[in-house]
Amino acid sequence: MRCKRERVIFLQQTEIAVVGGGPAGLAAALEAVKMGCQVTLIDRHAFLGGQLVKQTHKFFGSSKQYAGIRGIDIAKRLAGDLDSGPGKVSLELNTTVLGYYDDGVLLVEKDERVSPLFPERIIVATGAMEKMLLFRNNDLPGVYGAGAVQTLMNLYGVVPGCRVLMIGAGNIGLIVSYQLLQAGVEVAAIVEGDTRIGGYLVHAAKVQRSGIPIYTSHTILEATGENCVEGAVICQVDEKWQPLAGTEREIAVDVICLAVGLTPLTELLRQAGCEMYYVPELGGYVPLRDENMQTTLPHIFVAGDAAGVEEASIAMVEGKIAGISAAGSLRSCTKIDGLLEACRQELHELRAGDTGDKSRRGLEKLRKTMEKRKYAEKDESTGLLRA
Amino acid sequence: MLKKTKVPAFYEHKNGLPHAERMLQGPFALIECYQRIPCDPCQYACPREAIKTFQDINDLPEIDYDRCNGCGRCLSKCPGLAIVIIDSTFSLQEGLVKIPFEFLPLPVAGDVVEALNREGRVVCRARVLKVENAQWQDRTPVIWLTVPKEHVLDVRNLRLIQGDERDGGRYNCLPL
Numbered sequence: 091m092r093c094k095r096e097r098v099i100f101l102q103q104t105e106i107a108v109v110g111g112g113p114a115g116l117a118a119a120l121e122a123v124k125m126g127c128q129v130t131l132i133d134r135h136a137f138l139g140g141q142l143v144k145q146t147h148k149f150f151g152s153s154k155q156y157a158g159i160r161g162i163d164i165a166k167r168l169a170g171d172l173d174s175g176p177g178k179v180s181l182e183l184n185t186t187v188l189g190y191y192d193d194g195v196l197l198v199e200k201d202e203r204v205s206p207l208f209p210e211r212i213i214v215a216t217g218a219m220e221k222m223l224l225f226r227n228n229d230l231p232g233v234y235g236a237g238a239v240q241t242l243m244n245l246y247g248v249v250p251g252c253r254v255l256m257i258g259a260g261n262i263g264l265i266v267s268y269q270l271l272q273a274g275v276e277v278a279a280i281v282e283g284d285t286r287i288g289g290y291l292v293h294a295a296k297v298q299r300s301g302i303p304i305y306t307s308h309t310i311l312e313a314t315g316e317n318c319v320e321g322a323v324i325c326q327v328d329e330k331w332q333p334l335a336g337t338e339r340e341i342a343v344d345v346i347c348l349a350v351g352l353t354p355l356t357e358l359l360r361q362a363g364c365e366m367y368y369v370p371e372l373g374g375y376v377p378l379r380d381e382n383m384q385t386t387l388p389h390i391f392v393a394g395d396a397a398g399v400e401e402a403s404i405a406m407v408e409g410k411i412a413g414i415s416a417a418g419s420l421r422s423c424t425k426i427d428g429l430l431e432a433c434r435q436e437l438h439e440l441r442a443g444d445t446g447d448k449s450r451r452g453l454e455k456l457r458k459t460m461e462k463r464k465y466a467e468k469d470e471s472t473g474l475l476r477a
Numbered sequence: 478m479l480k481k482t483k484v485p486a487f488y489e490h491k492n493g494l495p496h497a498e499r500m501l502q503g504p505f506a507l508i509e510c511y512q513r514i515p516c517d518p519c520q521y522a523c524p525r526e527a528i529k530t531f532q533d534i535n536d537l538p539e540i541d542y543d544r545c546n547g548c549g550r551c552l553s554k555c556p557g558l559a560i561v562i563i564d565s566t567f568s569l570q571e572g573l574v575k576i577p578f579e580f581l582p583l584p585v586a587g588d589v590v591e592a593l594n595r596e597g598r599v600v601c602r603a604r605v606l607k608v609e610n611a612q613w614q615d616r617t618p619v620i621w622l623t624v625p626k627e628h629v630l631d632v633r634n635l636r637l638i639q640g641d642e643r644d645g646g647r648y649n650c651l652p653l
């Protein structure tokens with residue numbers, strides 16, 4: 091850390107700091123501002139939108155949350171809503187939140203300068219990061235994460251290679267395969283360990299009608315090639331995802347793209363001391379939180395993929411809830427209960443389908459843990475013995 | 478090769494097709510969306526209220542074929558690109574299929590292209606009647622293809638004929 095002697099660093103104050111300018115953070119900031127709070131929105135990128143800025147496809151989801159519109163355009167609209175909103179959000183782009191101190195101070199870095207920020211409430215909407223997969227030679231140049239492929243293609247107009255093997259048939263694997271086809275890149279196949287396609291069948295149908303085979307119950311064993319990827323060995327797996335001997339075959343590709351899931355980005359929450367809980371259905375460790383998106387530390391809220399990997403529609407509604415709850419804890423407003431209830435109902439509907447099954451299971455685990463915790467707290471306060 | 482992928486004969490689904498009589502009365506939308514997912518733009522897109530109002534955002538879209546006139550508004554809003562417009566009354570021998578197509582280069586009216594089915598296999602050749610790419614379609618061009626009548630329910634994609642100079646090398650990468 092560089093420190094110039096002549097520069098005095100002041101402690102900046104704000105009522106609500108929102109960390110992350112994706113759909114969740116944007117929605118949270120907008121709601122909080124609507125309720126008259128002073129909000130600082132921080133994102134480490136030069137632009138707002140988070141994942142959305144790479145999503146050139148039309149979004150599925152609820153029309154109330156801009157479904158049917160391309161992700162890139164949703165990002166613009168959300169950012170526009172903030173601009174034309176009732177109050178002013180101070181935007182800190184190209185700014186990374188590095189850490190959290192016990193006294194409630196966030197350490198913020200911009201242009202290689204570090205400064206402290208003291209917010210009364212913090213909303214963490216940092217999104218998620220990609221998972222890696224273990225296989226031989228997975229460090230060869232040519233092995234990409236799906237997010238990297240999207241960034242290259244959709245932000246910078248660079249194709250990752252000529253012929254791609256996609257690992258994972260969830261929505262991300264399916265959508266990125268489609269975007270590769272749009273960029274003129276060949277997709278040799280999509281490989282999926284599960285017995286069925288995890289993503290939406292409408293997205294699968296889009297790549298299938300271009301002739302891309304989806305091999306379910308398959309996995310990748312190794313990447314081949316001397317100095318970069320020249321091929322991939324795939325094989326069938328049994329129900330326990332164990333490779334079946336004798337089913338190996340090699341496919342000639344120069345890119346292996348991994349779309350094997352995301353895991354919430356929760357370092358800040360951990361560091362702050364929010365209680366975490368391992369919920370594989372939500373992508374890994376997630377902060378314990380109640381239905382108002384409040385973590386176990388009363389001044390810290392969470393929203394979007396950081397609270398559990400789901401979808402943009404859900405991230406936006408969670409952001410709204412976090413924004414309202416955080417602002418509600420600073421300003422009294424009679425409409426809060428009604429607003430929150432409407433949001434919760436919306437979340438319930440969004441998760442009610444066949445594909446919401448996993449999230450529902452994960453959230454149920456969280457809810458139970460949270461309940462036990464509350465119960466324990468109550469016991470302490472009443473002085474009764476714990477069950 | 479074990480290949481448990483689902484490319485169902487979608488139109489066999491009970492809500493998939495209008496009855497035979499309706500099919501002979503002009504264009505209609507065919508929605509191939511048969512999984513309860515949280516998605517609803519098609520319903521809001523329809524100006525004729527032909528897509529039954531969802532009780533729940535996960536509902537499957539269901540068309541009232543007496544109201545649907547095949548205008549294609551829903552087609553251009555659907556993020557799943559799951560909707561096509563079919564008109565079996567186009568001519569004596571040919572039917573018209575309108576498909577969403579988000580690839581470059583775009584075909585142009587008059588082109589003969591390969592018509593592909595749901596698995597990307599060639600079913601027949603098709604003539605491009607029109608390429609719609611209006612602002613309200615938001616960069617999802619809609620290609621009007623005329624195909625032999627017996628294929629109207631199978632055609633879901635197209636491919637420029639190989640060797641077409643506009644193909645830009647899209648289909649010539651490393652051999653398997």
Ligand SMILES: Cc1cc2nc3c(=O)[nH]c(=O)nc-3n(C[C@H](O)[C@H](O)[C@H](O)COP(=O)(O)OP(=O)(O)OC[C@H]3O[C@@H](n4cnc5c(N)ncnc54)[C@H](O)[C@@H]3O)c2cc1C
Pocket residue numbers: 109110111112113114115132133134135139140141142145148149150151185186187188215216217218261262265266355393394395396400401402403404405
């Ligand atoms: C290929 C693909 C297709 C998708 N398609 C759809 C779809 O059709 N419909 C749908 O509903 N959802 C879709 N999603 C999911 C959707 O994009 C995400 O669920 C959503 O973006 C999550 O929003 P978020 O705000 O929680 O996080 P993000 O969008 O990830 O935003 C997080 C932001 O926080 C910033 N950040 C993180 N840490 C810090 C820090 N320490 N300091 C400062 N800034 C930080 C990041 O830079 C980022 O901008 C798709 C996702 C992918 C990858």
Ligand code: SF4
Pocket residue numbers: 505506522523524525526527528540544545546547548549550551552
């Ligand atoms: S084609 Fe037009 S009338 Fe028919 S369902 Fe779609 S939007 Fe409605």
Ligand code: SF4
Pocket residue numbers: 150292508509510516517518519520538554555556557558559560
């Ligand atoms: S908009 Fe498309 S994907 Fe979404 S529910 Fe309607 S038909 Fe299905």
